[in-house]
Amino acid sequence: MTEDAVVLMERVRKRDADAFEALYDAYHRLAYGLAMRMLGDASTAEDVTQAVFVKVWSSPELFRTGNFGAWIARVTRNRALDVIRSRTVRAETDLPQALPESESVEDTAFARIDRELVRSALASLPDEQRRPIEMGFFEGVTHQEIARRTSTPLGTVKTRIRSGLRKLRAQLEMTVTT
Amino acid sequence: MSDLQARGHEDWLDDVAVYALGAMPMQDAQRVRAHIAACEICRREYALLQPAVGALAESAEAFTPGNGPIVASPELKARIMRTVRPERPGAATVPQTDAPVRRSVAPRERPILWPVYLVAAACLAIALISSISDIMLSGQLKQSQAELAQLRSRTNALASALADRQAAISDVLAAGAKHYPVDNGEVVRSGSRLYIAMYDLAAPPRGHVYQAWTLPKGSKTMAPSLTFVPDAHGVAFVSLPAGAPETSAVAVSLEPEGGSKQPTTKPLIVVPLD
Secondary structure, three states: OHHHHHHHHHHHHOOOHHHHHHHHHHHHHHHHHHHHHHHOOHHHHHHHHHHHHHHHHHOHHHOOOOOHHHHHHHHHHHHHHHHHHHHOOOOHHHOEOOOOOOOOOOOOOOOOOOHHHHHHHHHOOOHHHHHHHHHHHHOOOOHHHHHHHHOOOHHHHHHHHHHHHHHHHHHHHHHHHO | OOHHHHHHHHHHHHHHHHHHHOOOEHHHHHHHHHHHHHOHHHHHHHHHHHHHHHHHHHHHHOOOOOOOOOOOOHHHHHHHHHHHOOOOOOOOOOOOOOOOOOOOOOOOOOOOOOOHHHHHHHHHHHHHHHHHHHHHHHHHHHHHHHHHHHHHHHHHHHHHHHHHHHHHHHHHHOOOOEEEEEOOEEEEEEOOEEEEEEOOOOOOOOOEEEEEEEEEOOOOOOEEEEEEOOOOOOOEEEEEOOOHHHEEEEEEEEEEOOOOOOOOOOOOEEEEOO
């Protein structure tokens, strides 16, 4: 699918609307699902999905190569974070960084991996590792906020995030190779 | 490496994980990004964790507040596709036909007759009000246009600076980039571009700055390049104007504010490029 997406994006750069439509059909559930998970509101999630795909059409050069799904997820997460920012009155220092959109995810090992596999890999993590990862990625909060909300020392939160991500990577690798 | 140093690097690796997850405050993220660009170990860790974070989004695709599958409305696709395929050229919005166009004619109403002097007075009043409003609006419009142009110019400059910065960082992280490690940082050659990435760099003494130097190929004299100072976290990331193919070495020295034409102190780093 990733190879296809790369080819489709090359056609989108040449203003091929059919290629764009094929990309939308293949990836809109990913963008919409992520936006819904982060924002919890169907109408805003649709607005975010629309903004993401309009951006794919208007600035296709932002995607260089690599894992298209991971790239579209980054763009979606960043747009959803913008919405979260506009909704809250958190200080600028409490807001998490946007994920780099011009940087390609070279590793395509997990491109379009089955969502159930990711969910089960995530579920297999100990709660103390899974929770901060989910909060950090889906709720748009910083590790400092996670530490506050879970009453855990900052250093411990960081270490748990790292251990959790490493375990997740290992679990996914096992799943992909077996 | 001492235990303390090892622990120090473990802290960096933990920070890299938080950065890869996208859960780091913006200002700290900049520091970690610069460190990743300059540290091979952290770059490897980032490359290891980044795809796992990318896969996380896939788990959201199945998320449902109730039990049904998440589905965006069909109107969403229609809205988006309208942006992509606006109106096909040649597709007429008004039906065209060779037959003569027939207009419905409303029954004519009896015209209201006004005395001529009243019409003339009303026209004069309207003309006067219109001229005064025009002058006022024209002034306001000019001011708004000037402000808008200024704002647009600032936004463009900011967007351009951000794009440059992102492109530079992507260059440094690119698989084909060549890294020349030095104490607390490295010089990076990526394609035809050259970068200096430093961390834990002490603030220069008052009245001084760091200055980059490049040695053009075939020359024996260093050419002055950009001056810079590290940020509050000791991080400095400099994109050098000199092209990599024409440069045989890069150096950095401490110089008086404003820079020097030739190095006046012993360079902190000298990196020959092969």
